[in-house]
Amino acid sequence: MEIAIFGAGSTGCYLAGQLCLSGLKVTLICRPAIKQKIIANNGITLSDYQGFNQTVMPQALITDITQQSSINGKFDVVFVTLKCHQVSTIANQLMAITHDHSSIIFMQNGFGSFDSIKDSLDHYALLQGITPFNVLQLPNGVFHKGTEGVFTLQKNPHTVAIQSALICQGFGCDIAADFTPMIYGKLLLNLNNALNAVTNLPIKQQLSHYKNRRVLAKAMKEWLAVCEAADIQLHQYTKVKPTWLPTILSLPNWLFKLVAKQMLDIDPKARSSMWQDIQAKRKTEVDFINGAVVSIGEIYGVKTPVNRAIVEHIKQLEQRH
Numbered sequence: 001m002e003i004a005i006f007g008a009g010s011t012g013c014y015l016a017g018q019l020c021l022s023g024l025k026v027t028l029i030c031r032p033a034i035k036q037k038i039i040a041n042n043g044i045t046l047s048d049y050q051g052f053n054q055t056v057m058p059q060a061l062i063t064d065i066t067q068q069s070s071i072n073g074k075f076d077v078v079f080v081t082l083k084c085h086q087v088s089t090i091a092n093q094l095m096a097i098t099h100d101h102s103s104i105i106f107m108q109n110g111f112g113s114f115d116s117i118k119d120s121l122d123h124y125a126l127l128q129g130i131t132p133f134n135v136l137q138l139p140n141g142v143f144h145k146g147t148e149g150v151f152t153l154q155k156n157p158h159t160v161a162i163q164s165a166l167i168c169q170g171f172g173c174d175i176a177a178d179f180t181p182m183i184y185g186k187l188l189l190n191l192n193n194a195l196n197a198v199t200n201l202p203i204k205q206q207l208s209h210y211k212n213r214r215v216l217a218k219a220m221k222e223w224l225a226v227c228e229a230a231d232i233q234l235h236q237y238t239k240v241k242p243t244w245l246p247t248i249l250s251l252p253n254w255l256f257k258l259v260a261k262q263m264l265d266i267d268p269k270a271r272s273s274m275w276q277d278i279q280a281k282r283k284t285e286v287d288f289i290n291g292a293v294v295s296i297g298e299i300y301g302v303k304t305p306v307n308r309a310i311v312e313h314i315k316q317l318e319q320r321h
């Protein structure tokens, strides 16, 4: 099975590293800066908050697929690990590097990016996947996992084979046939992405402040109300049921620290991917996350003023670029 990671940045390199260490053949399609970093450091180094540290070199690193006629139709599986707003324009590139029986797996947070491309690729096996944990790019080609969780993939024969390879290597991987609860449940957690960017604190520190947790709890309540109106069950990624999260987050500090010990058992360096975008002066994914709460809320007649205000705040930060 030939695998490509299209748009290998933080999560893409982490996924590539795990797949390579599991004995799979992996090619990265990435920016020149990422390629140089990986070559200079003799591979991708995966590290995590529990002390894991291993370096591995992918089979190939490609920065321009139009220059590589040898890759036409080559990949059996392509993981797309671009940011949401980068997905809609790559249909032709995906067609060039895959064949009729390839699986293309979209790993974006939020809502809207999958819909922006799926009609252009309707003859392929299109799947979705989730990265439930945080990945931070550190110097020297290190990709650092800061929170718990394993890659979660939509079920088909390719992803089942990938799951067994990852599990054999001790990485774990979850498979789900129905991905709707996975996507809706992940969005609940991603409501913290923008707030983490706004507070400009590591997630652990951010969540130790009552006021920060209250805003997150209000944003989550809105999404839970939308999901209830839409009659969608949310997948549970945390130890706590999704519907209990706003209540737990609203506890006073002393009680929160007791009850939500595991929620705070994360790397003190972990920050959201939106914080990384704001710091790098990149466009954020706020329209696909808090913006999706607002637009899906409108469909079901649920008011979402907190998420609307968060979208506005992030737009202002983006304009400072």
Ligand SMILES: NC(=O)C1=CN([C@@H]2O[C@H](COP(=O)(O)OP(=O)(O)OC[C@H]3O[C@@H](n4cnc5c(N)ncnc54)[C@H](OP(=O)(O)O)[C@@H]3O)[C@@H](O)[C@H]2O)C=CC1
Pocket: 006, 007, 008, 009, 010, 011, 012, 029, 030, 031, 034, 081, 082, 083, 084, 086, 107, 108, 109, 131, 132, 133, 134, 135, 136, 272, 273, 285
């Ligand atoms: N980072 C995290 O901790 C987590 C992220 N996620 C989600 O995963 C998805 C991916 O996020 P993340 O990995 O952080 O994103 P990154 O921005 O780190 O990675 C995407 C990479 O693709 C590059 N790229 C863009 N267009 C092309 C192209 N045409 N060809 C080759 N490379 C290209 C980007 O370069 P450039 O920047 O120059 O455009 C960037 O290096 C997002 O939806 C995010 O929300 C989910 C969980 C955790």
Ligand SMILES: CC(C)(CO)C(=O)C(=O)O
Pocket: 109, 131, 132, 133, 134, 135, 147, 189, 190, 193, 271, 272, 273, 274
């Ligand atoms: C892991 C999590 C929820 C928060 O870091 C995330 O998805 C992100 O940063 O985009």
